[in-house]
Structure formats: C-alpha cells, structure tokens
Amino acid sequence: MTLSFETVDVFTDTRYGGNPLAVVFGAEGLPAERLQQIAREFNYSETTFVLPPEDPAHTARVRIFSTKREMPFAGHPNVGTAAVVGWRGELFGRPLGDTVLFEEIAGVVPVALTREGGAVTATTLTAPEAFSRHQEVPADQVAACLGLDVSAVTTARHAPVIGSVGLPFILAELSDAQAIRRATPVTARFADQPEVAANGAILCYARVAEPDLDIRARMFAPIRNVAEDPATGSACGALMGLLGTLETGSGTLRQRIAQGVEMGRPSLIRGAVDHADGTSTAVRIGGRSVRVMTGSIEG
Structure with a gap:
C-alpha cells in the first residue's frame, strides 16, 4: 500500500523556519498502530493523516499523531494541513470553498483559507473548544523548570495557570524578552515539580513593544519528548483565550506572537480572541505555511 505525503513548515513563509509537519494521504483502512509507526518515522512533533469525513457535510477526518500518541487537537497541524489541502483545490472529489471543516477527537475544527490572486496564502483555525482556565501553578515551580529566578515570573496580571482550547498548557508570563531568551528547560525539574509534572508543558511569554510584534514566546515540554x-x-x-479574559468590555484582541527564534526556526503566529465581560468567546490562530517536500511511503 503506497501513501502520498507532503511536508510543510508552518507559521512561516520561509523554508526551514517555523514548525515542520508531515501531511499523509491514502491511509484509509490502516490501524492506529501503523499510523503511529509512520508518525515516528517522520519524527516531527506531529504528523496528520487526511481521511474521508464521517459526515459528508465536513471536509475530512484528520487524525493527528505525535511521536508518542494520537492527539485530540493541535494548532500547527490544522494550520498546515489546511494549507496543503487548500493548495490542492479539491479533496475526495469535491472542490474546496473558503473554509474547511476537519473532524478531530476534540470536535470539528473550522479553518479559514485566505487567498491572494486565487492562491491560498494563509490559514486560520477556530479553536474547537471554548477557553477553559484550570488550576494555578506555583511560580517557583515554573521558575525552577525554566532555570530562572522566581523574580523572572511575573504575576501582576495572572499567576501561572493551566489553560486550554482543546489541549492544556501551563501559561506563564515572564518579566521581559531577556527572561524569555534566558529560559532553559531543566528536565529533572519538569519531572519532580508536582504541579508542573502533572501537565508537562509550559508556554512562557513576555509582552514586547517591537515593530510588528506583540509577544515573544517559547514552549517547553521535555517530559513529553519535546525539549522545545x-x-x-x-x-x-490557550494564551489568547487567557488574554481575552483579562480584557475589559467587549471586542477582539489581536496579537502577533514570535516563537522558535532561539531555536533558529523563527515563527510568526497571528492570534485573535473575541471577548466580552471577562469571557473569551472565540479563539483563532493562523499563519502562513510553505511546502518543503513531497513523496510517497509504503504503508
């Protein structure tokens, strides 16, 4: 059985930047164990498998696998898969409109396609779940995991807290961009700090006043096999959902988020959240993708 694939770098318009993703077609009928093996073979943070939808009103069923497990939802796999599908122009014999609907474990994920001159240039997902805020995590535990002094973790707007729009992360604000650059994951601390170990992933961020940029962020999850x-x-x-709850009144907050800079894979993520009276009502995440490889593999 031969499968086709494309790889893309997501949240960038420059090859070898952003976050790489493999998108696989033709895996109908393969068991989950084989899909997991294929994902491990690519060895990217995630690989997606595009399958016929269970509901014909939707575009596709999309299964997302990390190197260890199937994921209920993830951001860059949706953004990148939508770009690949959009470039093809049709899927399972049907032409595509301006929005694709992906069936996933977390729910149906709508992804809007932005076109310029008829070509898809960017894609933007709407999170499948409303933002949910969970327990706080002690600042000293977060600081220990990031190799920082506790003073680098600011709690003026919020304490480190677990938030989710389909997948939970610890969200921690740092004092400035210098603290972001100094952050270094300490794997042993991720494992022995109890509130951190229970989740395993920290997104740290700092607000910045830079041209065309609002936030610098890094995400570490070494005990999930993702050093960064x-x-x-x-x-x-999830961060956009949290920030929406901190806004007053009603409106839409838009933020430009840089990530991956310290890794040499700079990414630009465009986030938006609709908010009303301290509640985030819809979260959107988008960006560009660029094709890197195409080919076939034996299923």
Whole structure:
C-alpha cells in the first residue's frame, strides 16, 4: 500500500523556519498502530493523516499523531494541513470553498483559507473548544523548570495557570524578552515539580513593544519528548483565550506572537480572541505555511 505525503513548515513563509509537519494521504483502512509507526518515522512533533469525513457535510477526518500518541487537537497541524489541502483545490472529489471543516477527537475544527490572486496564502483555525482556565501553578515551580529566578515570573496580571482550547498548557508570563531568551528547560525539574509534572508543558511569554510584534514566546515540554517547540498553535490559542479574559468590555484582541527564534526556526503566529465581560468567546490562530517536500511511503 503506497501513501502520498507532503511536508510543510508552518507559521512561516520561509523554508526551514517555523514548525515542520508531515501531511499523509491514502491511509484509509490502516490501524492506529501503523499510523503511529509512520508518525515516528517522520519524527516531527506531529504528523496528520487526511481521511474521508464521517459526515459528508465536513471536509475530512484528520487524525493527528505525535511521536508518542494520537492527539485530540493541535494548532500547527490544522494550520498546515489546511494549507496543503487548500493548495490542492479539491479533496475526495469535491472542490474546496473558503473554509474547511476537519473532524478531530476534540470536535470539528473550522479553518479559514485566505487567498491572494486565487492562491491560498494563509490559514486560520477556530479553536474547537471554548477557553477553559484550570488550576494555578506555583511560580517557583515554573521558575525552577525554566532555570530562572522566581523574580523572572511575573504575576501582576495572572499567576501561572493551566489553560486550554482543546489541549492544556501551563501559561506563564515572564518579566521581559531577556527572561524569555534566558529560559532553559531543566528536565529533572519538569519531572519532580508536582504541579508542573502533572501537565508537562509550559508556554512562557513576555509582552514586547517591537515593530510588528506583540509577544515573544517559547514552549517547553521535555517530559513529553519535546525539549522545545518552534511554534505551538494550541498553546498560543490557550494564551489568547487567557488574554481575552483579562480584557475589559467587549471586542477582539489581536496579537502577533514570535516563537522558535532561539531555536533558529523563527515563527510568526497571528492570534485573535473575541471577548466580552471577562469571557473569551472565540479563539483563532493562523499563519502562513510553505511546502518543503513531497513523496510517497509504503504503508
């Protein structure tokens, strides 16, 4: 059985930047164990498998695998898969409109396609779940995991807290961009700090006043086999949900988030959250993708 694939770098318009993703077609009928093996073979943070939808009103069923497990939802796999599908122009014999609907474990994920001159140039997902805020995590535990002094973790707007729009992350604000650059994951601390170990992933961020940029962020999850991730759409979606709850009144907050810079894979994630009276009502994450490889593999 021969499968086709494309790889893309997501949240960038420059090859070898952003977050790499493999998108596989033709895996109908293969068991989950084989899909997991294929994902391990690519060895990217995630690989997606595009399958016929269970509901014909939707575009596709998309299964997302990390190197260890199937994921209910993830950000850059949706953004990148939508770009690949959009470039093809049709899927399973049907032409595509301006929005694709992906069936996933977390729910149906709508992804809007932005076109310029008829070509898809960017894609933007709407998170499948409303933002949910969970327990706080002690600042000293976060600091220990990031190799920082506790003073680098600011709690003026919020304490480190677990948030989710489909996948939970610890969200921690740092004092400034210098603290972001100094952060270094300490694997042993991720494992022995109890509130951190229970989740395993920290998105740290700092507000910045830079041209065309609002936030610098990094995501570490060494006990999940991700020392650092160059662009984490689901984590930045959770961050946007959290930031929406901190806004007053009603409106839409838009933020430009840089991630992956320290890894040499710079990414630009565009986030938006609709908010009303301290509640985030819809979260969107988007960006560009660029094709890197195409080919076939034996299933």
